Amino acid sequence: MQNVNQNYEILIGVEEEVFIVNPNGFLAPFAEHVAEKLLNIIRRDKKLLEMSRHYLKGLQWEPNPSQLEYVTRPHNIQEIIKAIKFARELLAKAANSLGLYILPISVHPVESRPFPINGTHINISILREKKPISRNELVKIFNHIRNHLPELIAISANSEILNGGKSKYKSSRLAYSRVLKESKIGKIERVRYHIRPRRKREITRYGILFEKYRNKEMKIIVNETGDRLLDIVIRGPYTNILEDSDKTSKESRIEIRAIDNQINIEHLYDIIKIIAALALEALTLDNIPDEHPYLGYNREKAIENGINAKFLNENGEEIDAKESFLKMLKRLTPFLEKMRVKLNSSISRGEPEIENSTKIEIRDTNNKLTNLEKRGVIFVEIKTKEELKAYNLFGKLTKIQEGETLSGILVPHYEILLEKEDGIIKRIMGIKINHWLVADTLYIPLTNNIIIKKHRGPVRQLYNKLKNII
Amino acid sequence: MTKKSTKALRNLLHLYNILYDIEKQLITDDEKEQYSKKFEKVIAGLNRQHRNIWRFFIWKIPFEVVLYSKEENLSPRLVNRFLKALRFSIEKNFVDMIKFASSDKEPPSYKMIYPTFFENPVKLLSSFTFIKGKRKVLLVAAHSEPPLSDKYTGEVAELVARKTNSYALISNISRIYVDYNRFNSRLTPFRRIIDKLVFSRKINLIIDLHGNKSDESMDVEIGIRAGLTSKMDIIRKMVTFFEKHGLSVKINSTKFYGGDIIAYHTFPPYVNGVQLEINQRARKEKVSKIIKSLTEFIEKHGGKNAKR
Numbered sequence: 221m222q223n224v225n226q227n228y229e230i231l232i233g234v235e236e237e238v239f240i241v242n243p244n245g246f247l248a249p250f251a252e253h254v255a256e257k258l259l260n261i262i263r264r265d266k267k268l269l270e271m272s273r274h275y276l277k278g279l280q281w282e283p284n285p286s287q288l289e290y291v292t293r294p295h296n297i298q299e300i301i302k303a304i305k306f307a308r309e310l311l312a313k314a315a316n317s318l319g320l321y322i323l324p325i326s327v328h329p330v331e332s333r334p335f336p337i338n339g340t341h342i343n344i345s346i347l348r349e350k351k352p353i354s355r356n357e358l359v360k361i362f363n364h365i366r367n368h369l370p371e372l373i374a375i376s377a378n379s380e381i382l383n384g385g386k387s388k389y390k391s392s393r394l395a396y397s398r399v400l401k402e403s404k405i406g407k408i409e410r411v412r413y414h415i416r417p418r419r420k421r422e423i424t425r426y427g428i429l430f431e432k433y434r435n436k437e438m439k440i441i442v443n444e445t446g447d448r449l450l451d452i453v454i455r456g457p458y459t460n461i462l463e464d465s466d467k468t469s470k471e472s473r474i475e476i477r478a479i480d481n482q483i484n485i486e487h488l489y490d491i492i493k494i495i496a497a498l499a500l501e502a503l504t505l506d507n508i509p510d511e512h513p514y515l516g517y518n519r520e521k522a523i524e525n526g527i528n529a530k531f532l533n534e535n536g537e538e539i540d541a542k543e544s545f546l547k548m549l550k551r552l553t554p555f556l557e558k559m560r561v562k563l564n565s566s567i568s569r570g571e572p573e574i575e576n577s578t579k580i581e582i583r584d585t586n587n588k589l590t591n592l593e594k595r596g597v598i599f600v601e602i603k604t605k606e607e608l609k610a611y612n613l614f615g616k617l618t619k620i621q622e623g624e625t626l627s628g629i630l631v632p633h634y635e636i637l638l639e640k641e642d643g644i645i646k647r648i649m650g651i652k653i654n655h656w657l658v659a660d661t662l663y664i665p666l667t668n669n670i671i672i673k674k675h676r677g678p679v680r681q682l683y684n685k686l687k688n689i690i
Numbered sequence: 691m692t693k694k695s696t697k698a699l700r701n702l703l704h705l706y707n708i709l710y711d712i713e714k715q716l717i718t719d720d721e722k723e724q725y726s727k728k729f730e731k732v733i734a735g736l737n738r739q740h741r742n743i744w745r746f747f748i749w750k751i752p753f754e755v756v757l758y759s760k761e762e763n764l765s766p767r768l769v770n771r772f773l774k775a776l777r778f779s780i781e782k783n784f785v786d787m788i789k790f791a792s793s794d795k796e797p798p799s800y801k802m803i804y805p806t807f808f809e810n811p812v813k814l815l816s817s818f819t820f821i822k823g824k825r826k827v828l829l830v831a832a833h834s835e836p837p838l839s840d841k842y843t844g845e846v847a848e849l850v851a852r853k854t855n856s857y858a859l860i861s862n863i864s865r866i867y868v869d870y871n872r873f874n875s876r877l878t879p880f881r882r883i884i885d886k887l888v889f890s891r892k893i894n895l896i897i898d899l900h901g902n903k904s905d906e907s908m909d910v911e912i913g914i915r916a917g918l919t920s921k922m923d924i925i926r927k928m929v930t931f932f933e934k935h936g937l938s939v940k941i942n943s944t945k946f947y948g949g950d951i952i953a954y955h956t957f958p959p960y961v962n963g964v965q966l967e968i969n970q971r972a973r974k975e976k977v978s979k980i981i982k983s984l985t986e987f988i989e990k991h992g993g994k995n996a997k998r
Contacts, residue, residue, distance in 0.1 A: 242866045250866065253838060319837040319866055599756065613879045613886070615816030628757060631877060658877050660759035661886075663815060681756050683733040686776075687726070 228503060229347045230496050230559070231294035233277075233473070234304055236481065236488075237338035239323040240286045240315055245636035245645060247331045248320050249285035258314035272310065275303035279311070284336035288322075294345060294473075297496055297559055301489050308485065312643030323645040326379035326393040326481040329580055330634045330651060333383045334396040338481050342492055343455070344499050345473035352469040355440055355458050356508065359406040362442065362454050362474050363509045364502035365495065366403060369452060369478055370518035370531060371548050374541040375572045376491055377526035378480040381580045384634055384653060385590070390526030390574065393480050399449040400477055402519070403442045405511040406454060411439045451478040451519075474499070483647065486565040487573045493563060497555035498548075527572050542570040581650035586668055589655045592675055593630050599681040601627040601674040602657065602666070610664040620664060625673065628659035699784070701735045706780045708732065713773045750779040752954075753876060754885045771889055771960070778957035782918070817863035818870075818880045821848065826993040827856040828884065828893040829984075830951055832870035833900060834860050840901030842973045847899050849981055854988040857893060859883060871898070871949035884955050895924065895992065896963035897984070898951045901973055909937040909972035910980070913948035913965035920952075920962035924991070928964065931987040935979040937972065 242248045258279070262269045279290040290307040292300060312322050326338050346353050346361070365372075377391035389395040439460050442453055446460040456464050456472030464471075476495060482488040502509075512518070514532035521529035522541060529541040549568070556562065566576050584590050592600065608620040620626065633654050639647040657664040676684070708729055752775040758764075829851050834844025844860045851858035859880060861870055870880045887893045902911070910932055914920045925941055932939045952963030968980060 244867070248866050249869075250838060319864070611812065611815045613815075613883055614820070615812070615879070627759070629753070629877065658757070658882075660757045661882075663879070677737070678751060678756065679733055679737050682751060682776075683730070685756050685758070686729070 227348050228353075228500070229350070230297065230499060231345045231347065232297060232300045232492055232496060233292050233294040233343040233345075234300060234488075234492070235289060235291045235341040235343070236304070236307070236324060237282055237287050237289040237340075238308070238311060238481070239325065239328060239336070239338060240288060241321050241323045241328075241645065243319065243321065243640075245321075245323065245638045245648065247284075247286040247328055247336075250318065250320060251281040251285050251288040253318060254288060254311070254315045254320065255279065255281060257317055258310065261314055261317070268310075271306060275299075275306045276310075279307075282336075287336055287338060294343070297493065297561055300492060304488060305485060308644060309642065316643030321640055321643055321645050323483075324481050325483050325578070325645075325648070326391075327382040329381040329648060330384045330636065334387070334392055337379075337393050337397055339393060339397075339400070339477060340479045340481050340488065342476045342479060342495055343473045344476070344495060345471070346499060346503070347470070352472050355408050355438060357503060358454055358456075358458065358472055358474065359408060359440055360505055360508050361499045361502040362406040362440075362452065363511070364505065365474060365476065365498050366405070366452050367509060367512040367515060368498055368548060370515065370522040370529075371541065371545045372476070372491070372495070373478055373519065373522035374525075374527045374529055375494075375545055375567055375570070376479045376482065376487075377522065377572060378482060378574045378578055380526075380574060381582070381651070383594075384632065384651060385582065385594075389524055390528075391480050391523045394451070394478060394523045401443075401447065401450050402516070403450040403452050404444075406440055406442045406508075408438055409441050411437060411441070411460065448475075449477075452476050482573050483578050483645070484565065484573055484576075487567055490563045490565045490567040493556060493559070493561045494549070494552060494567075496559060497552040500555040500558070501552060526574060527570065546570045578648060580648050583650060583652045585652075585654040586666065588672065589630060589666065590632065590653060592672075593632055593655070596677050597675045598630045599627070599676050599678065600630050600657070600672055601625060603671040603673055605669040605671065606667065608664055608667065608670075610662045612663075613661055618662070620662075626657060626659055626662075626664065627674075628657045628662075628664075631656045631658050633665075698736055701732045702780055702783060704728070704732045705736075706777060709773050709777045709780070713770065713777065750783045752776060752779055752885070752889075753882070754889045758889075767891070768889065771891065774960060775889070775957050782953070785918070814863065814868065815879050817861065817868070819848070819858075819860040819862060820883060821851045821856075821858040821860075823851060823857035824855040825857075825988065826892065826894045827854070827988050828887060828896050829856055829858040830870075830884070830896060830898045831858070831860045832880075832898065832949075832951060833865050835862055835864045837864050838866055839864065840899070840968075840973075841970075842977055843899040843901055843968070846968075846977065846981055846984070850984045850988065853981075853985045854992060856988055856992065857887060871900075871951050873950045873954070876950070876954060881951070881954075884951065888955050888961050894961050896952060896955060896961070898949065898963065898965045900946070900949075900965060900967050901970065902946060902967045903970050907945070907967075907969050908940040909969055909976060911940045911946045911967040911969075912942065913946045913952070913967060914942055914963075915948040915953055916942065918953070919948055919956040919958065920964050921959050924962050925964065927991050928987050931983040931990075932980075934986075935976075935983045937976060937979055937983060 240248050240251055240254055262272055275292055277291040277293050279288060282289055292303040295303050315322050327334060373391060379393040380387055380390050382392055394400055440454050440458045441460055443450055446462055448461045453475050455475050457467045457469055458472060479491060513534060518531040521531060527542050531539050531541050531544050533539045603625050604620055604622055607622050610618050610620050633656055635652040637649040638645050655666045657666055708725060755772045755776055829847040831843040831847040833840040847858045847860050868875055875881055912925060929939050946967035948965040952965050956963035
């Protein structure tokens, strides 16, 4: 271990996608405006520009206009912590100057259905005496971290609440994402070099490279078609990934994409520290580790139940995910000490963010209405059991008498209870759901004191209306 | 396209034909029952074949048709307008279904139409200024409130409306809370008022004012969603007025294609709509020319200044 610490230098790069939200916590599709603002801020402040250049590689917008991603440069563990803090604050400053906030969370608790989805990608590269490590060592680290993905998923799973309700997964991001497929165990193979199949997103495409004649080459294969959009992947010129063929060996790295966004920055730091420690531990192993016999099962359980999952150990015995994680943590303690870092969040006790700061409480005033609305049965006829307030199209208040029958469209109203500070949403405490009835010319906030007389979907409603009209 | 989607598309076509026949008053009393049965079959088929058809429907259906509450007092003219709007919305559905069937993109059927981000529902109910008019023209400034506002669009809408006796709707809430030019604001009072004006035949032209930040683009870019939202002769007439005042104009802008207001509330040739994207420089330096052009255009072609 002494040897490990003396010779190896760990560099970490982080890519984090965040949501741009309005002061009420709802998605604001203005990533482009925030990026433009950020450029203006940096141009005016030379010091800030220098810091940005030091810490960040860049930022880019994502397919959804309310998402923005920053990419840090590779830094050592102490510097990467500063870089993440700097990047979040920089984005928040730009967003805040437009009256907006950033929300570093994987799925929006109300507006993700399940998309848009954010992720955190942690890239880890290791240099030995300033030189890149070998293919063997890369595969060793990859397989070792991959074997511990269930524990990492369990402790970082943080995307349970979406579409205004609880999903059946603790990490719905991993469950629903179309670009986070399961990787296979890393192998080094002699492969034909110049024709390589490549799978791009959902479509299989073939890329053909015309290069110097090399009949066969030693390549690291974690996915036969060279797909890089996996839960964990090796990047760089030693791999069969088409985009990386022109990279230098110094850019060889392991990219872990299975981590949900952590709203609390300390949790993200701790996860990075654990991944770095796992990489160091891998280098002490004599051989390339084999695949954990129950990796697939454990991964699935971690996505479903997070830290409350039941894993199977190598002997097929059941073990709590928390216990398995704490065991791993205990084993990693000397490596963390060698890196001179400590875990500062509840992760050190095996408690993920979802059990602490991002535990979201859902307060639904009328479950029946929510169920109807989610099924698309949104045209309702109700009878009031008490006097109700109503507003006309111009906001003028009127009253609906008890016993009156009203019909219209059911509209959910969500209120997100949140804590914000310096342009960043620091915590989401809960969601309050109540419903409004949008009638022909009235807006009526609904209470529990109503009787739902009829309900139907839009197609049936259209049919009924047309029948009457005709 | 899946087999079920094809069937759903076929049923939409049937529905379209039935509506067309009714609209053209081809049905005699004897045929009514037969059509009613056909109609029921088509609707049942739609429900069965496409689990998410309701989402397609809700995305394009005119809310006024399904929410209208005074069915007993329906005039033949209003029935006709309902049918036309519905038929046109099915045409829009076709365009979307075909567009998404021919690409690997997910159809917009999974998006919801509700303004889920009602900041404060009560506040939202009075978040706009409505100017009553006499002409059949509506000026809309959906992005007039900062932050992220299209500067001066509110003022232009108000001035032109007052000068020409047109209707105007000017938003008083920033688009960071609610963007009235997006599909998920269709149930907000701002958009429902447009619906009401359209179906009560009080307007037949919507001029949606916006601004872009580019200094290189033309002074005014006219978005008509590839011709789906307006008759071309209205555009040609409008352009002559802009050009008369020395403003450069681009028609059928692809960059500023047209937002949800003109996409949803128009059904040409009966109700036409244009989105005017006025560039930053023109809004600062040529604002009086823009006001003059619009005023003259509306005065000449915006219908009679009739009594309400």
